[in-house]
Amino acid sequence: MRVGLIGQGAIAHYVAQGLPAIGGRLELVLIRQGRGDAARIATDADVALSKGIEGYSPDIMVDCAGHQGLAQHGTDILRAGIPLVTVSLGALADRQLEAALTQAARDGGSRLVLCSGALGGLDALRAARMGRLDSVTYTGRKPPAGWVGSRAEEVLDLSAPLSAPVTHFEGSARQAALGYPKNANVAAAVALAGAGFDQTRVRLIADPATQGNIHEIEAAGDFGTMRFSITGQTLPDNPRTSALAAMSVLSALADYRSPLSF
Structure with a gap:
């Protein structure tokens, strides 16, 4: 290959x-x-x-x-x-x-x-969209330093210590993806797998208590309900890059080559 x-x-x-x-x-x-x-x-x-x-x-x-x-x-x-x-x-x-x-x-x-990128659970969303999806919400939670260089700096002073989690964005997945191009690929993945960019709700949080990047999906529909959460680690040579995102690329290539794939 x-x-x-x-x-x-x-x-x-x-x-x-x-x-x-x-x-x-x-x-x-x-x-x-x-x-x-x-x-x-x-x-x-x-x-x-x-x-x-x-x-x-x-x-x-x-x-x-x-x-x-x-x-x-x-x-x-x-x-x-x-x-x-x-x-x-x-x-x-x-x-x-x-x-x-x-x-x-x-x-x-x-x-x-x-690619599924830094998140899992998208297979369930892809299946669920074959029926009726009533609601899909993605919540992204990172340490304050993880939002440096993003639009979060327009509403938060990330150089000052935070005493509690602060939500700095709430809106659609389309708004999140366009406003946070370096941070919201996960929100876009949730949207594309499920209810679409305009029907998927996104909440982005700066949380001083978290040690990693936490991604959560909540969804409901005629399939039932789901809640998925993952705390991702970063690549050793780049603390801003998700290890699972890189792994998902290799997984996609392996699936392309294999006669059997999910």
């Missing part, structure tokens, strides 16, 4: 290291750097994405570069007929980008594979 990567961060590094264990090898890397449309291509991307050039076109691509990386490269990859795995689910809150990626996948006969 020939795998291409977009990005050079902690998740890309984790995936590259784990590929041999699932029968894959790194074929090319598109490394995003700078701002705007600036990008450095580490391998000849035009050749790599051309259909019918045996030995150069990867079997599957993986987006590890965040929302901007998916927006910049996603449509070209999908239109070239190459499946694309992404953890940048929050980018799909942009209706125009979601439509462009969907059309590119149809045009190329390919598929955009959405």
